[in-house]
């Protein structure tokens with residue numbers, strides 16, 4: 001959990017201030033502690049520094065703690081105030097709580113108790129600040145770093161919203177869970193997050209599909225050994241302050257899930273063969289194609305891990321719900337394929353995207369990319385051949401058809417001429433009137449098909 005850090009201790013007793021400051025430095029080492037012995041200077045000190053927390057004595061010359069509390073709550077509502085009081089002032093302290101103090105502490109109490117309260121208050125302020133930052137950034141409607149999303153083409157509003165959300169949460173200390181079917185761009189989103197939050201640090205992608213407990217431990221925690229050459233650095237060490245991407249998190253064995261909860265909670269890990277903890281400094285993103293809630297209800301996924309992971313959730317819609325993007329993606333993949341094949345990029349036929357409107361793309365962008373690469377490799381460099389698209393559509397149609405490829409004849413058989421014409425019509429329709437592709441499908445030459453069509457006309 002991220003702590004806010006700056007604390008101001010206010011008391012007219014200089015020796016008490018010194019003792020308290022030393023104690024808090026020891027018990028809450030992340031805190032940055034300032035002291036103020038003169039109640040008249042408190043408000044100007046708050047003006048100069050963004051204090052998360054003020055520890056305020058009640059009885060002081062010039063301004064009482066109660067008055068200062070009122071002023072601080074009014075002018076700095078995001079700063080928490082803890083009242084520090086003598087035994088004889090408890091009633092006033094309780095009144096202060098009613099007026100917005102976070103808590104009160106009696107000077108004779110155990111200081112460990114005070115340190116706990118201070119830590120909790122810093123956590124609350126840290127969470128609040130984090131939440132406000134996320135909200136402001138998400139509501140701003142514009143992207144601060146659009147270049148981080150250069151590899152994700154879209155004009156779908158739902159996906160553009162996810163860009164802004166990712167930008168808003170990229171620096172949050174909590175993990176991010178990306179879910180979506182295979183090929184919806186989960187890896188690309190994880191890479192964009194890396195670009196946003198730590199582009200100069202490593203990005204490590206671990207695929208957890210089918211991983212065993214021992215392989216996970218070795219890969220993620222690494223092993224320390226006294227034997228020369230036997231130690232192995234784990235991903236948590238290699239990634240440093242970078243981004244660790246855990247792909248297919250639903251496949252993680254249950255015993256490893258418990259270890260991942262520890263990592264997320266304690267922010268430390270033990271390499272195999274070591275009883276010394278090492279800090280976890282990286283950002284963690286997980287992705288899944290599966291419904292983790294359903295899996296947790298079946299006892300296959302730990303609920304505590306699910307709750308930790310889904311602090312920030314990103315859902316990527318399947319391509320069948322992003323029809324606006326198809327034409328643009330085809331052009332993008334044509335350019336990629338042509339570059340890889342060192343060839344001239346062919347033009348996309350103007351009606352191709354319309355032809356694909358009713359196709360569901362079960363393999364999402366993996367499938368579209370595969371089709372385009374296949375089509376580019378079969379094209380003449382001028383116009384993109386559409387046969388790979390039509391073949392995929394027809395293959396899906398016939399595999400979905402319960403009758404498979406069997407031809408069912410009507411009771412009265414058609415004539416050969418009728419049958420031939422029906423075949424030509426079907427082939428032309430399946431290939432969007434592309435005679436070359438239709439002729440290929442029918443097993444005749446393009447000129448033979450053209451003759452038959454002209455004869456009919």
Ligand SMILES: Nc1ncnc2c1ncn2[C@@H]1O[C@H](COP(=O)(O)OP(=O)(O)OP(=O)(O)O)[C@@H](O)[C@H]1O
Pocket residue numbers: 151152153154180181182183184185186187188189289329332365366369
């Ligand atoms: N919006 C997009 N624009 C351009 N290319 C994209 C887009 N989304 C994904 N891609 C490309 O599509 C392919 C599949 O994307 P990616 O690997 O990110 O999907 P995934 O959801 O992680 O898939 P899997 O679950 O199989 O790992 C990749 O080649 C990727 O570069």
